[in-house]
Amino acid sequence: MASVLIVDDASFMRMMIKDILTKNEFDIAGEAANGQEAVDMFKELSPDLVTMDITMPEKDGIAALKEIQGEHPEAKVIMCSAMGQQSMVIDAIQAGAKDFIVKPFQADRVMDAINKVLG
Amino acid sequence: MSSAPHMEAQHVNAITNAAVMIVEQHLGIEAKFSKPYVSGKQFLASDISVVMGVNGQLEGQIICTMEEKTARSIVGNMMGGMEISVLDDMGWSAIQEFGNWVAGRAASELAKAEAVIDISPPVINEGHSRFRMEKTFLTFPLSSAAGEVYLHVSITPSNRS
Ligand SMILES: [Mg+2]
Numbered sequence: 001m002a003s004v005l006i007v008d009d010a011s012f013m014r015m016m017i018k019d020i021l022t023k024n025e026f027d028i029a030g031e032a033a034n035g036q037e038a039v040d041m042f043k044e045l046s047p048d049l050v051t052m053d054i055t056m057p058e059k060d061g062i063a064a065l066k067e068i069q070g071e072h073p074e075a076k077v078i079m080c081s082a083m084g085q086q087s088m089v090i091d092a093i094q095a096g097a098k099d100f101i102v103k104p105f106q107a108d109r110v111m112d113a114i115n116k117v118l119g
Numbered sequence: 120m121s122s123a124p125h126m127e128a129q130h131v132n133a134i135t136n137a138a139v140m141i142v143e144q145h146l147g148i149e150a151k152f153s154k155p156y157v158s159g160k161q162f163l164a165s166d167i168s169v170v171m172g173v174n175g176q177l178e179g180q181i182i183c184t185m186e187e188k189t190a191r192s193i194v195g196n197m198m199g200g201m202e203i204s205v206l207d208d209m210g211w212s213a214i215q216e217f218g219n220w221v222a223g224r225a226a227s228e229l230a231k232a233e234a235v236i237d238i239s240p241p242v243i244n245e246g247h248s249r250f251r252m253e254k255t256f257l258t259f260p261l262s263s264a265a266g267e268v269y270l271h272v273s274i275t276p277s278n279r280s
């Protein structure tokens with residue numbers, strides 16, 4: 001099964017995403033609570049996919065996305081953020097994000113995005 | 120007496136729309152705003168405050184406050200309709216994320232009014248406390264089936280833009 005690294009500073013959101021993924025038989029590669037942890041864990045775990053929050057302490061999700069894409073251009077990252085303004089979406093897509101999900105979301109929206117990116 | 124803060128009507132609308140969208144459309148909790156009022160340079164917060172910084176073309180703070188039982192009701196709803204008797208670590212994380220959702224949606228709505236902002240990660244304050252600031256707060260009271268949620272907002276155009 002495909003493995004997913006879940007990145008969000010809120011343990012509540014990590015639990016929600018983990019719940020959706022395990023119900024759909026994905027493996028959880030790991031959980032990161034900020035952008036720096038995400039960069040480090042990506043290197044260590046090489047997950048098939050990353051769900052990336054934006055608003056986080058230490059390093060935000062856009063900075064982490066840029067670092068991960070810089071070192072691993074093949075990385076598949078889906079942004080999951082409450083900040084859905086167009087400029088943010090464009091920034092993320094230009095930096096290499098494969099999709100952008102606005103929080104709060106429905107489970108179906110997450111699965112559609114993941115299946116499309118991995119498909 | 121403090122004078123009314125300068126906040127454009129479209130920015131006010133963006134914030135109220137955002138909160139109603141999250142509470143009513145996403146959480147399915149019936150909600151209605153009553154008229155915003157000027158809290159001045161200080162206000163006394165209820166049990167729980169979610170504090171978020173705003174920067175970008177507008178700068179300041181958005182502080183979301185509510186009673187503990189309102190928070191429990193919102194968190195229960197976020198967890199898919201559970202009865203929450205006490206806020207544990209996951210519950211605190213959820214109410215923090217609720218603040219992030221409201222502020223995030225406000226940022227999206229403000230962008231439509233051509234004000235691009237970023238939000239800082241929320242910080243939770245537990246217990247009644249008095250918030251003070253040099254600038255004036257405007258308070259938006261949202262009555263909902265879960266209880267009252269107050270959005271205390273102080274955002275003004277940044278000097279940098
Ligand atoms: Mg976050």
